[in-house]
Amino acid sequence: xxxxxxxxxxxxxxxxxxxxxxxxxxxxxxxxxxxxxxxxxxxxxxxxxxxxxxxxxxxxxxxxxxxxxxxxxxxxxxxxxxxxxxxxxxxxxxxxxxxxxxxxxxxxxxxxxxxxxxxxxxxxxxxxxxxxxxxxxxxxxxxxxxxxxxxxxxxxxxxxxxxxxxxxxxxxxxxxxxxxxxxxxxxxxxxxxxxxxxxxxxxxxxxxxxxxxxxxxxxxxxxxxxxxxxxxxxxxxxxxxxxxxxxxxxxxxxxxxxxxxxxxxxxxxxxxxxxxxxxxxxxxxxxxxxxxxxxxxxxxxxxxxxxxxxxxxxxxxxxxxxxxxxxxxxxxxxxxxxxxxxxxxxxxxxxxxxxxxxxxxxxxxxxxxxxxxxxxxxxxxxxxxxxxxxxxxxxxxxxxxxxxxxxxxxxxxxxxxxxxxxxxxxxxxxxxxxxxxxxxxxxxxxxxxxxxxxxx
Amino acid sequence: xxxxxxxxxxxxxxxxxxxxxxxxxxxxxxxxxxxxxxxxxxxxxxxxxxxxxxxxxxxxxxxxxxxxxxxxxxxxxxxxxxxxxxxxxxxxxxxxxxxxxxxxxxxxxxxxxxxxxxxxxxxxxxxxxxxxxxxxxxxxxxxxxxxxxxxxxxxxxxxxxxxxxxxxxxxxxxxxxxxxxxxxxxxxxxxxxxxxxxxxxxxxxxxxxxxxxxxxxxxxxxxxxxxxxxxxxxxxxxxxxxxxxxxxxxxxxxxxxxxxxxxxxxxxxxxxxxxxxxxxxxxxxxxxxxxxxxxxxxxxxxxxxxxxxxxxxxxxxxxxxxxxxxxxxxxxxxxxxxxxxxxxxxxxxxxxxxxxxxxxxxxxxxxxxxxxxxxxxxxxxxxxxxxxxxxxxxxxxxxxxxxxxxxxxxxxxxxxxxxxxxxxxxxxxxxxxxxxxxxxxxxxxxxxxxxxxxxx
Numbered sequence: 001x002x003x004x005x006x007x008x009x010x011x012x013x014x015x016x017x018x019x020x021x022x023x024x025x026x027x028x029x030x031x032x033x034x035x036x037x038x039x040x041x042x043x044x045x046x047x048x049x050x051x052x053x054x055x056x057x058x059x060x061x062x063x064x065x066x067x068x069x070x071x072x073x074x075x076x077x078x079x080x081x082x083x084x085x086x087x088x089x090x091x092x093x094x095x096x097x098x099x100x101x102x103x104x105x106x107x108x109x110x111x112x113x114x115x116x117x118x119x120x121x122x123x124x125x126x127x128x129x130x131x132x133x134x135x136x137x138x139x140x141x142x143x144x145x146x147x148x149x150x151x152x153x154x155x156x157x158x159x160x161x162x163x164x165x166x167x168x169x170x171x172x173x174x175x176x177x178x179x180x181x182x183x184x185x186x187x188x189x190x191x192x193x194x195x196x197x198x199x200x201x202x203x204x205x206x207x208x209x210x211x212x213x214x215x216x217x218x219x220x221x222x223x224x225x226x227x228x229x230x231x232x233x234x235x236x237x238x239x240x241x242x243x244x245x246x247x248x249x250x251x252x253x254x255x256x257x258x259x260x261x262x263x264x265x266x267x268x269x270x271x272x273x274x275x276x277x278x279x280x281x282x283x284x285x286x287x288x289x290x291x292x293x294x295x296x297x298x299x300x301x302x303x304x305x306x307x308x309x310x311x312x313x314x315x316x317x318x319x320x321x322x323x324x325x326x327x328x329x330x331x332x333x334x335x336x337x338x339x340x341x342x343x344x345x346x347x348x349x350x351x352x353x354x355x356x357x358x359x360x361x362x363x364x365x366x367x368x369x370x371x372x373x374x375x376x377x378x379x380x381x382x383x384x385x386x387x388x389x390x391x392x393x394x395x396x397x398x399x400x401x402x403x404x405x406x407x408x409x410x411x412x413x414x415x416x417x418x419x420x421x422x423x424x425x426x427x428x429x430x431x432x433x434x435x436x437x438x439x440x441x442x443x444x445x446x447x448x449x450x451x452x453x454x455x456x
Numbered sequence: 457x458x459x460x461x462x463x464x465x466x467x468x469x470x471x472x473x474x475x476x477x478x479x480x481x482x483x484x485x486x487x488x489x490x491x492x493x494x495x496x497x498x499x500x501x502x503x504x505x506x507x508x509x510x511x512x513x514x515x516x517x518x519x520x521x522x523x524x525x526x527x528x529x530x531x532x533x534x535x536x537x538x539x540x541x542x543x544x545x546x547x548x549x550x551x552x553x554x555x556x557x558x559x560x561x562x563x564x565x566x567x568x569x570x571x572x573x574x575x576x577x578x579x580x581x582x583x584x585x586x587x588x589x590x591x592x593x594x595x596x597x598x599x600x601x602x603x604x605x606x607x608x609x610x611x612x613x614x615x616x617x618x619x620x621x622x623x624x625x626x627x628x629x630x631x632x633x634x635x636x637x638x639x640x641x642x643x644x645x646x647x648x649x650x651x652x653x654x655x656x657x658x659x660x661x662x663x664x665x666x667x668x669x670x671x672x673x674x675x676x677x678x679x680x681x682x683x684x685x686x687x688x689x690x691x692x693x694x695x696x697x698x699x700x701x702x703x704x705x706x707x708x709x710x711x712x713x714x715x716x717x718x719x720x721x722x723x724x725x726x727x728x729x730x731x732x733x734x735x736x737x738x739x740x741x742x743x744x745x746x747x748x749x750x751x752x753x754x755x756x757x758x759x760x761x762x763x764x765x766x767x768x769x770x771x772x773x774x775x776x777x778x779x780x781x782x783x784x785x786x787x788x789x790x791x792x793x794x795x796x797x798x799x800x801x802x803x804x805x806x807x808x809x810x811x812x813x814x815x816x817x818x819x820x821x822x823x824x825x826x827x828x829x830x831x832x833x834x835x836x837x838x839x840x841x842x843x844x845x846x847x848x849x850x851x852x853x854x855x856x857x858x859x860x861x862x863x864x865x866x867x868x869x870x871x872x873x874x875x876x877x878x879x880x881x882x883x884x885x886x887x888x889x890x891x892x893x894x895x896x897x898x899x900x901x902x903x904x905x906x907x908x909x910x911x912x
Binding site for chain 1 (some may be wrong): 473474475476479481482483484485486487488489491492493494495496498499500502503510514515516518521522523524525526527528529530532533593594595596597598607609616619620622623624627628629641643645647657658743746747749828832833836839842900
């Protein structure tokens with residue numbers, strides 16, 4: 001059972017801006033709707049999220065390989081995939097205010113001239129009939145001026161994988177079951193983006209297509225549902241803030257025989273974090289037909305040939321980053337003051353260790369600098385000598401730095417420092433020479449959020 | 457003096473496709489001009505290139521912070537930057553074949569109907585007057601149908617940095633000199649892309665804007681020229697394949713008072729790998745004017761206020777990856793057979809170690825699997841049990857794996873394995889328990905290409 005938590009979306013947005021994790025894009029020009037830039041700590045955090053995703057697939061397994069396909073692909077791709085015909089929302093335009101609304105969600109809209117009313121109920125509203133509006137961004141490429149030069153920004157990274165499936169059978173010497181994984185930007189011209197980085201028009205995906213013999217599809221679907229759920233838990237999301245929700249029959253996409261969402265309890269409620277779908281052979285069959293190429297896998301030993309089925313775990317890098325931020329956000333009280341602290345898994349923390357001289361004299365800054373130089377070979381570290389030590393600890397707590405290393409008077413005598421733990425607040429004395437190994441040991445140790453699980 | 461080398465662009469293209477580093481995009485639909493996808497080893501290699509770039513700036517320095525800004529920014533950005541007015545090529549259209557050509561490079565073009573002749577000299581050529589064609593991709597965003605909804609795919613990542621400069625003064629507590637670094641895709645609707653991944657319409661940049669007090673601009677310009685040159689050398693490019701070429705006065709961009717290119721001796725000749733420019737205060741001044749915001753830095757201690765000057769090292773991730781591939785490519789003879797080997801710096805190598813049981817029996821595969829499980833916590837490793845050992849070594853040589861670890865009969869007795877070095881071909885016996893530390897030690901050791909320098 002989930003319990004009340006201190007986190008709200010407002011607090012996340014405010015911390016993100018204050019500490020430069022994430023902030024509105026193009027803000028000096030008034031912004032551009034629902035578009036966000038990642039600042040210093042946001043880049044480090046999101047890079048860590050992506051690196052852990054890669055690690056779980058490429059490093060820890062033998063059956064997954066990587067791809068980075070272009071954002072602009074051949075336009076036939078989107079005919080074959082069904083996006084040109086079917087990736088649409090029904091929209092109406094208002095002839096008065098020139099705004100566009102989702103015809104199926106008029107009640108959620110705001111009249112362009114009278115925002116207190118939904119479109120169609122404003123005094124001057126003049127709505128057109130609904131028509132289908134494709135969500136793909138369209139542009140024109142290259143030197144030839146004909147219809148062949150109209151191209152689309154990909155609305156998902158998945159299709160680039162299907163286009164290259166055959167290559168991987170050849171040069172990667174792969175046979176099913178195996179997966180092809182990709183991280184990259186996708187674009188959807190959403191009419192109603194919102195909720196911070198939860199739904200943006202430009203967003204980053206982490207998708208894998210796992211190709212299997214048809215008879216093994218159910219087994220692998222179950223496997224990946226659980227594996228992806230477990231990935232979030234291992235990286236510190238509390239299990240009671242996660243659930244697997246199978247789609248009802250009427251929710252399923254045309255290509256899928258089964259889909260489950262990993263949902264996270266965001267401050268806005270339970271929402272999709274990742275979808276795991278059994279896409280069958282829909283995509284390979286479509287591309288085989290449109291390209292007139294045989295995309296079957298042929299087992300040279302048995303002579304068996306088949307179009308593999310595909311299990312797809314499709315995650316959002318921005319949604320995952322947001323979930324990790326929300327789940328890590330905490331407030332507690334230290335010495336009578338409220339402390340904001342991000343209890344991030346150390347592997348995700350933007351900065352692993354801060355090195356702080358207790359005072360800005362007596363040789364302490366020099367020793368601290370020496371420690372920074374030794375540690376940075378292996379870890380992202382930060383040096384901070386400005387202000388009271390308590391205030392410096394708070395700054396690091398707020399960005400989720402798991403360990404703060406303080407150089408004090410004793411350090412100059414015996415070459416030891418204190419290592420303060422962000423969560424337990426315990427301070428251990430560690431020899432400077434043993435510091436790097438000790439921090440790497442702590443980094444690799446299993447970790448569980450001290451916020452505790454409120455599980456059933 | 458550069459000497460003849462075995463590498464040609466054809467060999468690089470061929471190896472890249474054969475081993476799945478890089479191959480033409482959307483190939484099952486006949487491709488899309490000058491667009492490429494990165495396969496498994498290509499992703500690993502390019503990710504390592506980007507990681508080393510980040511490492512050199514974020515980890516090893518205290519004065520650089522990260523940004524990841526949106527590809528689609530407010531359109532005023534490109535008015536202020538000068539791209540809408542000036543980022544153009546003069547083009548002519550042929551009314552007969554509907555092709556478009558660069559008016560200033562007609563002699564390099566091919567007539568659409570008679571490719572042996574340049575445009576204008578084919579029998580049916582009917583060329584229009586030249587007009588300026590903007591190289592930015594254009595698309596339409598969001599629900600409002602007016603001119604404000606036309607947006608552009610960024611042609612460079614740099615402007616996203618200038619837009620956010622003020623944020624960094626605040627939340628990153630930074631003051632000049634400091635840099636903001638960014639990695640990401642940019643898009644240019646080039647009329648004449650080509651030379652593999654050297655010039656693509658969709659490409660990835662690694663750019664930093666380093667903000668400095670105006671009086672220090674020359675000093676920092678010199679510093680970054682050398683630092684960026686040295687980065688390539690440190691990662692194994694032979695110094696005689698690199699040069700710094702200052703732009704002549706008539707080559708300089710309107711915003712720059714000085715620019716130098718780091719050029720690499722590609723198989724197609726000396727070409728720009730990276731540009732280092734002194735942009736002065738051009739960009740901040742423009743954005744201050746267009747946004748009506750004060751972008752000056754104010755020193756709270758001295759009261760001094762100024763628009764910082766900017767030193768920009770702007771590298772291409774694709775060009776750098778291509779340069780590392782070209783410089784690493786080698787052929788030598790082993791036991792009477794020609795071997796293709798990528799002599800990549802170990803830090804860049806897609807796979808750090810291959811683990812190979814000498815025979816597929818006698819418990820050797822099990823020991824090899826155990827080694828893989830222990831190593832993959834720290835390194836990208838690959839297991840291969842298929843085929844003769846010599847052939848497996850060649851496969852690893854071709855993708856640049858620095859160390860091949862062979863499990864043999866002796867391994868079962870004394871828990872040691874052989875570690876074969878890709879370049880020296882030397883085989884050392886190492887205890888299995890010491891393997892991870894030994895490989896990490898080798899990874900961190902300074903490295904120099906065994907192809908040697910042919911320097912002046």
